[in-house]
Amino acid sequence: MSHALIRRRRAVVSDGVGMFAGDTTAVSAQGARIVDADGRELIDFAGGIGVMNVGHCHPEVxxxxxxxxxxxxxxxxxxxxxxxxxxxxxxxxxxxxxxxxxxxxxxxxxxxxxxxxxxxxxxxxxxxxxxxxxxxxxxxxxxxxxxxxxxxxxxxxxxxxxxxxxxxxxxxxxxxxxxxxxxxxxxxxxxxxxxxxxxxxxxxxxxxxxxxxxxxxxxxxxxxxxxxxxxxxxxxxxxxxxxxxxxxxxxxxxxxxxxxxxxxxxxxxxxxxxxxxxxxxxxxxxxxxxxxxxxxxxxxxxxxxxxxxxxxxxxxxxxxxEDLNARAAEIGSMVRARFERLRQEHDVVGDVRGLGAMMAIELCHDRDPARPATEVTAAAVARCRAQGVLVITAGAFGNIIRVLSPLVISNAELERGLEVIGSSVADAAKELATP
The missing domain is CATH 3.40.640.10 (Type I PLP-dependent aspartate aminotransferase-like (Major domain))
Structure with a gap:
């Protein structure tokens, strides 16, 4: 079903309307999860590019x-x-x-x-x-x-x-x-x-x-x-x-x-x-x-x-x-701690930065900002999507993985998403290691 929908899109939607998350589709969503056209659930770390702070389809909204x-x-x-x-x-x-x-x-x-x-x-x-x-x-x-x-x-x-x-x-x-x-x-x-x-x-x-x-x-x-x-x-x-x-x-x-x-x-x-x-x-x-x-x-x-x-x-x-300001601070602390650990373990993670629940890692070869690891980043986010976590990139070189999850995300969903990002970065870096 997803492939069919993407084919229909390519036939009638201008190519100038970018596709930042590969062939991802969406049919329904609730809280911090999206269901695609194949019925597969994804943990949403993109939030419609920072839109869904209160979560998808909040009943009150x-x-x-x-x-x-x-x-x-x-x-x-x-x-x-x-x-x-x-x-x-x-x-x-x-x-x-x-x-x-x-x-x-x-x-x-x-x-x-x-x-x-x-x-x-x-x-x-x-x-x-x-x-x-x-x-x-x-x-x-x-x-x-x-x-x-x-x-x-x-x-x-x-x-x-x-x-x-x-x-x-x-x-x-x-x-x-x-x-x-x-x-x-x-x-x-x-x-x-x-x-x-x-x-x-x-x-x-x-x-x-x-x-x-x-x-x-x-x-x-x-x-x-x-x-x-x-x-x-x-x-x-x-x-x-x-x-x-x-x-x-x-x-x-x-x-x-x-x-x-x-x-x-x-x-x-x-x-x-x-x-x-x-x-x-x-x-x-x-x-x-x-x-x-x-x-x-x-x-x-x-x-x-x-x-x-x-x-x-x-x-x-x-x-x-729901005091989502406090929840954002809590999410940010959890994400930062996990990303800092990832940076200590892998030289490809050059920087961890952000504010509150607006967090990112920048991937660079040997942590050198002049050597953006664009290909590693692309491979890592593709691996994330394959494992049910939707993430998108940022930056002029596309070498930054950003987290914009809904602020109503559960700790279990957050931890699962961060675990997938960590393993995906590690696997992509190993596969595409520079000689």
């Missing part, structure tokens, strides 16, 4: 979707105001205040959230330039792709949006330096670019950064770096935009990953796990910044769809009631 679908499917917030939109914005500003009066707007995806955040920042500052980072991923729309760093996603898609300027992202593993030295050097070079680089500070509307890079390989921005970056932005009248699309809503053990650093952004972007499986995203920010957008310049026909809002409200209730 499904009930909220069903109830709302019987009342109102669509009205368009630009045409008629409906309670689910307003109620969700009230919940978001309560959970994620931005240093005072806070406002929100709702969209359909993370890429849309980023696009609208940039428009708001430009209107609020009267400036046009946006600074982003190497290794960043901010979506596949024109502006999102302009901000995204991964060249594999950009081939043949240009020309890209103008006034985008990219700077290095601090990576202790790749640069082989202590975090303290790394932070000081990167902050100095960041501000130096306003004098020596292509754009002066007074032209920059915003700096956008992921607190933990997602597609870039789960590289965590050091807390001192985020604090220093916030101070530089404040001093130069630049808005700080934190992209929490993958990190938000309990994934890192906090509602927002930026809480770990004690910073408060001017604007932030959200999506993925916010809707419990339905497409919805948001931009949050200081009220005076959000209100700088002229009426009609942000939003869209489907943004904040009432059914998606109902799903998001139910998802937030589950997260609060």
């Amino acid at each position: 499904v009930a909220a979707i069903s109830a709302q679908a019987q009342r109102l499917l669509h009205a368009c917030i630009h045409v008629a105001t409906y309670e689910p939109y307003v109620e969700l914005c009230e919940a978001l500003v309560r959970l994620l205040p931005h240093g005072g009066p806070t406002k929100a707007m709702l969209v359909n995806s993370g890429a849309e959230a980023v696009e609208n955040a940039v428009k708001i920042a430009r209107q609020a500052t009267g400036r046009s330039a946006i600074v982003c980072f190497e290794g960043a991923f901010h979506g596949r729309t024109l502006l999102g792709m302009s901000l995204t760093a991964k060249s594999a996603y950009k081939r043949g898609c240009g020309p890209f949006a103008p006034e985008i300027y990219r700077v290095p992202f601090p990576s202790a593993f790749r640069e082989g330096r202590s975090e303290d030295a790394l932070v000081a050097e990167h902050l100095r070079r960041f501000e130096e670019r306003f004098v020596l680089g292509p754009v002066p500070a007074e032209h920059v509307a915003a700096v956008i950064i992921e607190p933990v890079q997602g597609e870039g390989g789960f590289v965590v921005a050091p807390p001192d770096y985020l604090r220093g970056l916030a101070e530089i932005c404040t001093r130069h009248g630049i808005l700080l935009v934190l992209d929490e699309v993958q990190t938000g809503f309990c994934r890192t053990g906090r509602w927002a990953a930026f809480e770990h650093a004690g910073v408060v952004p001017d604007l932030s972007t959200w999506a993925k796990s916010m809707g419990g499986g339905l497409p919805i995203g948001a931009v949050l920010g200081r009220a005076e910044v959000m209100d700088a957008a002229r009426p009609g310049t942000i939003g869209g026909t489907y943004g904040g769809n009432p059914v998606a809002c109902a799903a998001a409200l139910a998802t937030l209730r589950v997260m609060e009631r």
Whole structure:
């Protein structure tokens, strides 16, 4: 059945719609398990790329979707105001205040959230330039792709949006330096670019950064770096935009990953796990910044769809009631401990990193970041899928195995998945050992 479904897909679905997990199929799912078209169960360590924090088909989310679908499917917030939109914005500003009066707007995806955040920042500052980072991923729309760093996603898609300027992202593993030295050097070079680089500070509307890079390989921005970056932005009248699309809503053990650093952004972007499986995203920010957008310049026909809002409200209730922030911290500790043991046992595991339940290992030959073990990684994840564990890769070289399991995963499922990852990495490394 899976092979037949994949054949049908290849016949009618554009090849440009990537397949990140081989020929995996899905017919149903519950909690942390997916059932494929052949009736085989897989432990889900991908979570729909970080979407299913409350688990697949959570009964409370499904009930909220069903109830709302019987009342109102669509009205368009630009045409008629409906309670689910307003109620969700009230919940978001309560959970994620931005240093005072806070406002929100709702969209359909993370890429849309980023696009609208940039428009708001430009209107609020009267400036046009946006600074982003190497290794960043901010979506596949024109502006999102302009901000995204991964060249594999950009081939043949240009020309890209103008006034985008990219700077290095601090990576202790790749640069082989202590975090303290790394932070000081990167902050100095960041501000130096306003004098020596292509754009002066007074032209920059915003700096956008992921607190933990997602597609870039789960590289965590050091807390001192985020604090220093916030101070530089404040001093130069630049808005700080934190992209929490993958990190938000309990994934890192906090509602927002930026809480770990004690910073408060001017604007932030959200999506993925916010809707419990339905497409919805948001931009949050200081009220005076959000209100700088002229009426009609942000939003869209489907943004904040009432059914998606109902799903998001139910998802937030589950997260609060079940304290998924605490569960994420517990999961992260278990994953880190197992991955650290794997690193000690195998030279191909170069680095273990992440925050909360957003964890990854980077595979490199002889632990050398300049020698990515891409082929070992591909073989390892294929072995995982064959043994009933769904994992996906990340990073420019595809040599990073990332864990984004639902936060409702049981300890037994988690341990089984980690055991399979460990044996798969070991077997793949042995089979593909370099001479």
